[in-house]
Amino acid sequence: MTAELLELSVAAAAGRIAAGELSRQEYFDAWRARAAEDELNAYLWRAEGAAGDGDGALAGIPVAVKDLFCTEGVATTAGSRILEGHRPLYTATAVRRLREAGAEVLGKTNMDEFAMGSSNENSAYGPVLNPHDRGRVPGGSSGGSAAAVGGGLAPCAIGTDTGGSIRQPASLCGIVGLKPTYGAISRYGMVAFASSLDQCGPLTRDVTDAALLLAALQGRDPCDSTSVGIEGGVEAPSREDLRGLRFAVPADLAHDAIEAGVRAVFERTLARIEELGGEVAEIPLPHAEHGISAYYVIAPAEASSNLARYDGVRYGLRVEGEGDLVDMYESTRAAGFGDEVKRRIMLGTYALSSGYYEAYYGRAQRVRTKIVADFAAAFERFDFVVTPTSPSVAFALGEKVDDPLAMYMNDFFTVPMSLAGIPAISIPAGTAEPDGGGPQLPVGFQIAAPAFAEQRLLDAAHALERAIDG
């Protein structure tokens, strides 16, 4: 009975609960028992209370929540030692909206510290393991959320995506991950990393469930003046073909960076699009290859400013030095931040420092303008831009920890969409061996659409998902 409950999609479970065929507490308890077995280090905290009692579209649904979302009275660490045990005074709007729709938090999920990372090895609370091969990474930074859904420890999850942090772990864990348009969902109560890029989104087992969560999450919030919501809302996708739709493949994105197995799955997926009546053509996207450079200036610059607040004064860790106030600041930050966070603060502070500002931050923002323009030109003739989500399948734990630049290249295909603020989804497209051999591992296919075209994006992803599963 329990095993059958855990197989249900969120949409199916919500339907049975709404029809009175399934007890919401029984369903919640089944997931709680499963989450308690966490063999992947996916959770940092698990709920003990009752299922939600709201009556919305997600009535009775348990949701795993990345530990970046503030939850009143429940520890919120952002994967960092500096926030160990920190209990926020308020709850993030995204979590509040899920509760208003009837969902309840199943647990808080592990993540790269302050969402900085592509492997989850930067968590102060130990790495998350990939559900398909425990010797490999789940991706990051929403690795706990992706592993929980991919490993059957949660029916659905939310995460955040700054340069690929929902899409890349979704790809590596074999699930669906959606980064909505910047501004679709409130950022209020999300621990800030890079404020012009951070966006909340769902990680789910299928596209329909992603639409269901997005429908509840999206909307304008007076507490986040950059939030606007999605006009007309979001409905369950029903499209079954791709007739009349045009898919663009960027010609300039360096194809030698892609593993052979990933490329084969990508090509096969393009063929499926054509079988479904869609049209596929190459387009120039000349500045996308500079996305990594622009991103690794802009995001660290914003992070260095956002993380200035962790100073040992108002909340979180304090380490007393032997001297004055500055000594306390420096002792606290030296002890509280991990290596990658220190690296990004250094990079961002350098890029913003006197004499380097225009050469780095200024130029990066101009490249960002060029990338926005590249996508705008593509969307004049095409409905979607498609790429592999990640250049490789899940890599081994420890494989890239000593080479920051190699780690950053995991974001090669996801960063351009983040810089342009446009929505992009990763759906499971098949499996492949890593270069050099190994087990068959999940491969994600990324589809990007114009700003606020989430409905069209979900409809197309749904049609393609059906064809891939069929």
Next chain:
Amino acid sequence: MIEREQVLHVARLARLRLSDAEVEKMAGELSGILEHVDRIGELELDDVPLTAHVVALENVLRPDEPRPSWPRDAVLEQAPDPADGAFRVPSPQAEA
């Protein structure tokens, strides 16, 4: 190439204390990353405007209505060293 002195200068700006080993490692890693980033220096960008925000929004306003702020006690419960209804910190001036 980032020199040791530059790393120490930036670390001071960022209020980060780095060990000697961290300074050495950071100099090499930052140099490698910036070498990659420097490729955008080759692009023709002089007439290109800056993008700081991607969604077209201007002057998001709301009425200026007074609202209660967080209760002081609840806020101070999270503080590492609360005292007399405030946050206590070490003296800004080192003792001689």
